Amino acid sequence: MDPGADGALTGRPQHRPQIGGIRSSFAPWEDPAARPLVRFEGVSKAFGDAQAVKGVDLSIYEREFFALLGPSGCGKTTLMRMLAGFESPDGGRIMLGERDIQADPPHRRPVHMMFQAYALFPHLTVALNIAFGLKRQGLPKAEIAARVAEMLALVKLDGLGQRRPDQLSGGQRQRVALARALAPRPRILLLDEPMAALDKKLREETQFELMSLQQTLGMTFMIVTHDQDEAMVVADRIAVMREGRIVQVGRPAEVYEAPVDRYVAGFIGDVNLFEGKVSAHEGPLLRLQAADGQFDAEGTADVGEQVWLAVRPEKIAVHTEPPADPRNRLAGRILDYGYLGDWTTYLVEIAPGRTIRAARANATRTVDRPLGCDDPVWLTFAPSSAVVLTK
């Protein structure tokens, strides 16, 4: 029960606006008492002259589905391979629980990997593939058989235990690779671009299956991918990597709606950037002077500081009549559009050579006043819909 604006207890609970609009109770990273399962401390790695990983600090908690996201060459695969043990860091520590596992060879780490190209042993059956790690652990035969059966059921491949990899489809082979890595019950499962070889439909199905599997088993997963949609769908938290460094770590909603810099804003989804200077503070808002116009937005910056205003296309409303409120209003004409079925995107020219992207969900089947090329339109966005970036 919060006090109301006049200080009196009103009895109505106040809701603080929250980014992304999803409420989740799982957030061990916010708990100061929680100990992370995996910790990278100042880890760096160079190959010859090229620095692949530069001083990375990262914590991954138990039962998290963590995503390492970045373009090719950003170092994410190297970081994962260091955790698996196939590369050794030049500097820093890699902690699993309370131990520094740097010196441990891969076959001694309780970390298992699902390889990008699956790497199934062609000379072994599906069952023997899955049992491989269990045999190395020296488990008794009966237990191995039971565990293999359990895994086959889990990945929905019952009855296919005696087949060989070359007799399976691509999707089936992926499940075998997954089952094989999960069977020895690793403390963390690493997935190296698992959806890279799948087509779109299969990819979506697999994403949800992976999430459900992770929840059912209560395991910690770490996925490495360059596909931002994938990371957004499956992950509890995403770490955006660029040129060997972690740029931002946060929930998908945080990374999307509250990027720390222009790189993250541009890497995930589409964004419109307005470059300008802070001209004044207007109450809780900042007034910005940009080449495209004057804008009010929420944020923290000093007067005179150079900033960039990031506005996502779906936050921009498209009007056929000039709206009364002049705040954050731009006039332009439609240069091009894309009809995607569920969304329509508009490319609006507000000045010669300067275009803004706007997007609108097609919430109704029919529209009274349809828009077309060269139509004059007005674009507006709310001050809270824009993010002020200082870098």
Added chain:
Amino acid sequence: MKRGPSAFNIASVVLGLAFLYAPIVILVVYSFNASRLVTVWGGFSTRWYVALFQDAQMLDAVWVTLRVGILSATFATVVGTLAAVALVRGGFRGRTALAGGVYATLVMPEVILGLSLLLLFVAAGLPRGFWTVTLSHATLTLAYATVVVQARLATFDRHLEEAAQDLGCPPWKAFALVTLPGIAPAVAAAWMLAFTLSLDDLVIASFTSGPGATTLPMRLYSQVRLGVDPKINAVSTLLIGLVATGVIAAYLIQQRRRRAEGAAR
């Protein structure tokens, strides 16, 4: 542009293969020739095969040759596979030197190799005989074995070995359980190649062999100088049959394996 081979292409291949196989065909045919003479066909006969099996010296030479071949091929394959692993995986200081040594052995004229090996045995005081020939043949065929295994190993998916390590195998065990079965056809092919080369070698055997270890090529060479002996046709046909069967079998096995592995990707 036409996708398939042109008439010229087909003609080249056919003529080339005819050129390669003509002597072999002639040998096989004439091994069944009742007449001694090459220009006269005396009817189908297996008398030369019979005579062959009654020729003690020849049989003895065959026996020696087979033993030398099997042993030297085995040495060559073991050492050659190790060399192939080292060369493909790389990352150690003497790699260029090792590669250099392997390729130099590959192209070295056999007279030079034979002479130098003999001098080694003389300097070491080793009596020439079975073991000197075997070691020499192993040295000769080592490079070929390396090249064959190396070619296969280079295309072998290293992730398979990593997956095995990831699941708990120490590196040597990962190699033995995953990589070795995968390259087994190539190792077998390397063995067969080394065996054939040993079976076939005249020059090095002449330099490094000794009394009691006369190989078949040595025996054949001395006989060839004396004239054409149809028993040679017979023993040749048998050897060709033996090797051809082995090679074709190995090839078929390799094809089957390769298909299985390609699909497991």
Added chain:
Amino acid sequence: MRRGRSGLAAILPFLWLALFFAFPFVLVAKLSLSETALAMPPYAPRIDWSQGLDGLKAFFAALDGETYARLTKDRLYLDAYLSSLRIAATGTGLLLLIGYPIAYGISRCPPAVRQALVMAVILPFWTSFLIRIYAWIAILKPAGILNGALAALGLPPVDILNTETAVLLGLVYAYLPFMVLPLYAVLERRDESLIEAAQDLGATPLSAFWRVTFPLSLPGAAAGALLCFIPMAGEFVIPDLLGGSDTLMLGRVIWTEFFANRDWPAASAVAIVLLATLVAPILLFERQQAKVLR
């Protein structure tokens, strides 16, 4: 982590090659600088280790290049040297001319057939080399099959055996797989879309071949050429069986010196000379292969 391990695998092959391949050359060199004490080993001079460093110095002082002097004085050796190189070069040239169409033809065939054809090319190589050369004798000799066939066609007989022609024929026959395989390996990997691009831009099929396929196949040709030339220069069996007394090749010279004349130092000296000549091509070959390796 895995890097150091491959070094372990290299130890045995390294030692083997060092002992059985590299070290003996030192012995050959030493022998070439020695005298024939008797027709049997050991040869003077020997290193007298009991005298320590003096013994070593005495050894080097006693080495003499007399054998080499003998080689240069006798015209025969020079002729054999030049003719070996000449025949090896000619043989390599013929192999390129004959092997290239075959390799190219195979690469143009549908994939399923290709493998079988490559096997067919390799298979003779795996059967006895000596025996196949021997078969050529049966074909080429005066009363042989070739002349028999020519007679049947009413043509005059040819006298090829025991001439350089027969030797070249034998060399081409024996080394053909060594030329076809490297060429095929390169030709097979060619990118069809490059040819199509050339034709799209106006090149005729012949021109596309000459300007695109052929230049890209040169590394394979170079590999094949070296793979054939180097051993051919020292070839023994083929010149011996198919060549005449006037076909001089160094392989035969070494053999004759060693087995017939029992002149081990002379054989060694000739071997050293041959080896010295081949060092450059061998290094070239190694450089080429090293590029392929990494």
